[in-house]
Amino acid sequence: MILLDSSKYYSIYQDIYHRRFHVDFGQKSVSLSFCQLLALREKINAISVTSLFDSETNAHGLFFLTLCNNEHLFVLNILEVLDLKTLVQNSFAAMGLSRKIVPITA
Numbered sequence: 001m002i003l004l005d006s007s008k009y010y011s012i013y014q015d016i017y018h019r020r021f022h023v024d025f026g027q028k029s030v031s032l033s034f035c036q037l038l039a040l041r042e043k044i045n046a047i048s049v050t051s052l053f054d055s056e057t058n059a060h061g062l063f064f065l066t067l068c069n070n071e072h073l074f075v076l077n078i079l080e081v082l083d084l085k086t087l088v089q090n091s092f093a094a095m096g097l098s099r100k101i102v103p104i105t106a
Contacts, residue, residue, distance in 0.1 A: 004091040009083045012091045021091075030072055037091075040067060044081075044088050052078045 001013040001022065011024040021032045023040075032040065043065065051057055063081050065074040076084065 004094040005087055007083045007087045009080050010087050012087060014095075025074060028072070028074075030067060032068070036068055041088050041092065043067075044085050047081060047085070049082070049085075052081060 001015045004012045004014050004021075006012070009026060013022045013024070014020075015022060019034070021034070021037045023030050023032060047063065052061065052063060061078050063076045063078070065076055065081075065084075066072065067074070
């Protein structure tokens with residue numbers, strides 16, 4: 001397997017022989033087809049970062065992410081969501097399908 005990108009919380013690998021992608025969420029690893037990886041990217045890109053910081057609509061600062069037709073459920077905090085957004089974008093950049101973004105450092 002080829003490591004496409006890794007971050008503080010996650011890693012994503014490409015299995016070129018089985019044409020699968022493996023996303024390591026720390027406690028759980030999920031195997032995705034390319035179409036499922038595209039769906040993950042669309043879900044991640046649809047997240048409004050400003051709504052994550054809105055204390056009226058998101059009092060606890062958590063985000064629920066479901067994958068593969070609700071087969072997998074992840075509860076992420078704001079830092080994990082931002083990290084996942086960067087990881088997915090950079091993974092597509094590593095495949096030559098997008099531009100790489102530089103993560104925000106504090």
